[in-house]
Amino acid sequence: MRMLNQEEEVDAEVTWEDQQKINSFSKLNAKYSDLEETYNAKKQEKEFLDDLTSELELVEVGEPVKYKIGESFINLPVEQAIERIEKDQEILTQELEQLQHNMDDMNGQMRQLKAHLYGKFGKAINLEKD
Structure with a gap:
């Protein structure tokens, strides 16, 4: 945190x-963070399944x-x-696509709110996030 200097102050x-737009932005930002965390966890799970598939191809x-x-x-x-495992990978791919779509929508809404505010x-x- 820092203090605003006189040139940065707005009357x-x-x-x-x-205030409603600020609240909306805050809610969207919190939801976005949750979706981002879920997306990263599912992405990691998909990578593990990819590795597992590679390992299973070596089994007789x-x-x-x-x-x-x-x-x-x-x-x-x-x-x-x-x-x-391939079925699980397909399901994860669909979930990742849906999460990415939701995150993109939220990002667009947040950009509009940011521009106005x-x-x-x-x-x-x-x-901005720190």
Whole structure:
């Protein structure tokens, strides 16, 4: 935090509409952070599945492997395990695309709010992440 110098001070009244826009920006920013965290976790999970698929390709055909379902492990032939992993990868890809779409929408809304608020308040308001 720093103090504003006299050139940066703005003599603008904060109207009810301005306060609503500030509140909307804050809510969007919090949701965006949550989505970003979820996106990164799912992206990491997809990378793990990609690595696992690569490792399973080295296993002999018909060889049983331990596959985790919930809290249990079952023995599956390597082909079935790879099929299940590929389905999981497809689901994760769709979820990642949806999350990215939602994040892009929120980013657009936040850009509009930033433009309005910075236009009115200039450097007297800080809407950037630290």
